[in-house]
Amino acid sequence: MIKAYVFDVYGTLFDVHSVIxxxxxxxxxxxxxxxxxxxxxxxxxxxxxxLMGNYTSFSTVTKDxxxxxxxxxxxxxxxxxxxxxxxxxxxLDPYPEVKEVLSQLQHxxxxxxxxxxxxxxxxxxxxSELHHLFDEIISVDExxxxxxxxxxYEHARKCLNxxxxxxxxxxxxGWDITGAKNYGFQTAWINRHHLPVEELNLEPxxxxxxxxxILEWE
Amino acid sequence: MIKAYVFDVYGTLFDVHSVIxxxxxxxxxxxxxxxxxxxxxxxxxxxxxxLMGNYTSFSTVTKDxxxxxxxxxxxxxxxxxxxxxxxxxxxLDPYPEVKEVLSQLQHxxxxxxxxxxxxxxxxxxxxSELHHLFDEIISVDExxxxxxxxxxYEHARKCLNxxxxxxxxxxxxGWDITGAKNYGFQTAWINRHHLPVEELNLEPxxxxxxxxxILEWE
Numbered sequence: 001m002i003k004a005y006v007f008d009v010y011g012t013l014f015d016v017h018s019v020i021x022x023x024x025x026x027x028x029x030x031x032x033x034x035x036x037x038x039x040x041x042x043x044x045x046x047x048x049x050x051l052m053g054n055y056t057s058f059s060t061v062t063k064d065x066x067x068x069x070x071x072x073x074x075x076x077x078x079x080x081x082x083x084x085x086x087x088x089x090x091x092l093d094p095y096p097e098v099k100e101v102l103s104q105l106q107h108x109x110x111x112x113x114x115x116x117x118x119x120x121x122x123x124x125x126x127x128s129e130l131h132h133l134f135d136e137i138i139s140v141d142e143x144x145x146x147x148x149x150x151x152x153y154e155h156a157r158k159c160l161n162x163x164x165x166x167x168x169x170x171x172x173x174g175w176d177i178t179g180a181k182n183y184g185f186q187t188a189w190i191n192r193h194h195l196p197v198e199e200l201n202l203e204p205x206x207x208x209x210x211x212x213x214i215l216e217w218e
Numbered sequence: 219m220i221k222a223y224v225f226d227v228y229g230t231l232f233d234v235h236s237v238i239x240x241x242x243x244x245x246x247x248x249x250x251x252x253x254x255x256x257x258x259x260x261x262x263x264x265x266x267x268x269l270m271g272n273y274t275s276f277s278t279v280t281k282d283x284x285x286x287x288x289x290x291x292x293x294x295x296x297x298x299x300x301x302x303x304x305x306x307x308x309x310l311d312p313y314p315e316v317k318e319v320l321s322q323l324q325h326x327x328x329x330x331x332x333x334x335x336x337x338x339x340x341x342x343x344x345x346s347e348l349h350h351l352f353d354e355i356i357s358v359d360e361x362x363x364x365x366x367x368x369x370x371y372e373h374a375r376k377c378l379n380x381x382x383x384x385x386x387x388x389x390x391x392g393w394d395i396t397g398a399k400n401y402g403f404q405t406a407w408i409n410r411h412h413l414p415v416e417e418l419n420l421e422p423x424x425x426x427x428x429x430x431x432i433l434e435w436e
Contacts, residue, residue: 041417044265044393045417045418047262047265047266047269048265048366048393048396048397048418049418050269051265051268051269051364051366051367051397052366052367052368052396052397052400053367053368053400054400054418064417064418065417067417068414068416068417071414072413072414146269148266148269148270149269149270149271150270150271175262175266178266178270179266179269179270182270182271182272195290196286196289196290198286199259199263199282199283199285199286200263200266200267200272200282
């Protein structure tokens with residue numbers, strides 16, 4: 001019996017690569033490469049900072065990763081461009097099915113749970129017109145423990161006041177689904193890019209190609 | 219005053235992408251792609267397992283990452299091929315300057331310090347004919363704490379019985395140099411691929427394009 005539907009944000013509800021267009025404006029023909037490195041380093045820096053005991057907010061991590069990505073592809077980043085590209089993260093495109101799926105689940109407890117800090121998460125959700133569809137916006141920044149640590153998922157569970165197995169957790173990120181299963185949530189991997197299952201001995205309970213599939217859990 | 223010269227192994231002393239030739243034998247024209255995904259996932263899985271509290275040896279992580287890489291590039295992996303490709307990690311090529319640099323430092327305490335477990339590290343170093351040049355082969359597996367945790371570098375320091383600032387640590391991996399500086403070692407980043415400095419507020423003390431540069435620390 002699922003009591004709370006909990007959604008990851010970046011890559012799951014919103015397409016992080018909708019920043020490519022903005023990147024191309026400043027760095028013609030390099031937008032896709034910069035965006036992909038930006039995302040890779042954003043994740044890597046969140047892992048490394050947690051491992052080193054050097055937590056900082058996801059907004060700082062995101063700016064740091066952007067700087068690395070621009071340098072890696074042979075460009076320089078002035079403060080104004082950095083500011084504009086970072087702000088692109090407040091205007092990511094939601095995936096097409098998101099609003100409809102959330103609307104159909106309004107009789108359930110719905111939450112987002114993200115590595116994003118509130119300073120980047122709240123404006124994104126507000127401008128997307130999805131805000132009224134969620135009961136809670138939960139950030140790991142409240143306890144300074146990035147996913148996929150056990151403590152991060154435990155924080156989400158506490159906020160929702162449910163048992164681990166009463167949560168259905170959705171993410172398009174294989175590492176996040178692995179972490180959620182490791183903690184004890186029910187898991188639905190939204191495999192948008194047709195990737196193989198992660199080889200971490202923690203297979204997701206179910207796999208869908210987009211969020212519409214989760215309606216069968218009702 | 220440097221008392222111990224400590225070397226990372228994979229990517230620093232040995233070229234992990236010397237497995238491309240073997241990968242091409244089994245998966246024609248896909249060797250380079252498979253090798254690069256293999257390495258990326260090997261690192262990612264070591265971070266994720268540490269973060270999730272799910273440590274397993276680097277040899278298991280390496281096999282898991284290989285399986286993912288082969289699947290990602292649209293191929294299947296039978297047990298015999300898995301075994302042969304994994305064994306390619308026992309025969310990686312040392313970078314050309316390694317033996318000469320180590321030979322010139324024989325009056326110093328020299329060690330390797332790796333995420334690799336002894337079951338993969340010891341055969342590699344033995345077959346490379348570098349074994350007699352090192353005083354110690356230190357693996358994080360002895361304490362089950364992957365780099366870049368503070369505990370991992372502390373383990374290496376204890377094994378060598380020196381102070382943190384008496385160690386010069388060499389790695390080609392930006393994340394590893396960051397972790398070593400975070401702990402308190404002197405650091406020389408061997409930037410073999412001309413990458414930007416990691417944006418983690420922990421810049422290496424020195425940067426060289428190969429290991430020969432470290433001879434100036436004498």
